[in-house]
Amino acid sequence: MRQDFKDFKISYSRINTYLFCPYKYKLIYLDNFHIPITADITFGHIVHKTLEQFHGGKEHSCDDLFECYDNSWKKDGFTDPQQTFEYYIRGKQMLENYYKSFSESKTRVLYVEKAFDANIGKYRFIGIIDRIDKHLDNTYEVIDYKTHLRIWEQEKVDKDLQLSFYAYACKNVFGLNPDKMSVYFLSENKKIYTKRSQTEISEAINVTIEIAENIAVENFEPNIPKCQMCDFKLKCKYSKDRVESGE
Numbered sequence: 001m002r003q004d005f006k007d008f009k010i011s012y013s014r015i016n017t018y019l020f021c022p023y024k025y026k027l028i029y030l031d032n033f034h035i036p037i038t039a040d041i042t043f044g045h046i047v048h049k050t051l052e053q054f055h056g057g058k059e060h061s062c063d064d065l066f067e068c069y070d071n072s073w074k075k076d077g078f079t080d081p082q083q084t085f086e087y088y089i090r091g092k093q094m095l096e097n098y099y100k101s102f103s104e105s106k107t108r109v110l111y112v113e114k115a116f117d118a119n120i121g122k123y124r125f126i127g128i129i130d131r132i133d134k135h136l137d138n139t140y141e142v143i144d145y146k147t148h149l150r151i152w153e154q155e156k157v158d159k160d161l162q163l164s165f166y167a168y169a170c171k172n173v174f175g176l177n178p179d180k181m182s183v184y185f186l187s188e189n190k191k192i193y194t195k196r197s198q199t200e201i202s203e204a205i206n207v208t209i210e211i212a213e214n215i216a217v218e219n220f221e222p223n224i225p226k227c228q229m230c231d232f233k234l235k236c237k238y239s240k241d242r243v244e245s246g247e
């Protein structure tokens with residue numbers, strides 16, 4: 001049976017989940033399964049919130065940034081006080097390096113946590129862009145923050161679907177053309193730059209429409225090779241681990 005898609009909105013998270021495993025998509029978005037909150041997830045939220053507050057407010061000193069950090073801190077997902085402390089110190093170091101680079105740059109932060117709602121075919125596509133800068137030469141840069149420790153290879157950044165969607169949203173919703181895009185790996189205070197051509201953006205849109213059509217006809221085939229890496233490997237009826245754990 002086809003679902004009622006009157007209010008259906010697709011997003012990068014949904015697409016990413018569907019690409020990982022269509023059945024996982026069903027578990028999360030139709031059956032209301034919840035991904036367990038981990039320290040990494042909480043830490044990512046805290047740092048994003050900190051930078052949103054900082055750039056949306058005083059943006060003057062490193063102490064302002066640390067104040068935003070303390071205001072944004074929350075405990076969910078940390079397993080014990082030692083782990084909480086280690087993440088907290090890691091975040092402070094990260095933000096100190098961030099502030100140094102930011103204060104030396106000549107860029108103007110145009111938008112932070114900028115929400116978009118775009119039409120893709122008959123579907124609505126929603127998302128939030130971490131930051132859009134305008135440089136002195138009137139060029140624009142889209143920035144996506146990452147807080148995990150591992151830095152991606154250039155090839156992964158070049159192929160990242162999320163950045164293609166951001167490029168689409170910038171052009172079609174905000175009416176600006178991002179001259180460059182970057183993934184900012186805050187743990188190493190390192191940006192990796194990329195661009196998106198119209199062809200690459202069109203390819204991303206085609207993937208989106210294809211996935212939306214699959215969701216519309218409830219095509220939720222399990223992707224068994226991914227079970228080992230899945231948050232639901234002990235809950236999902238298709239997972240070998242669940243069967244072996246006797247659940």
Ligand code: SF4
Binds near residue numbers: 020
């Ligand atoms: S356990 Fe396997 S089949 Fe089930 S949702 Fe996860 S990846 Fe998909």
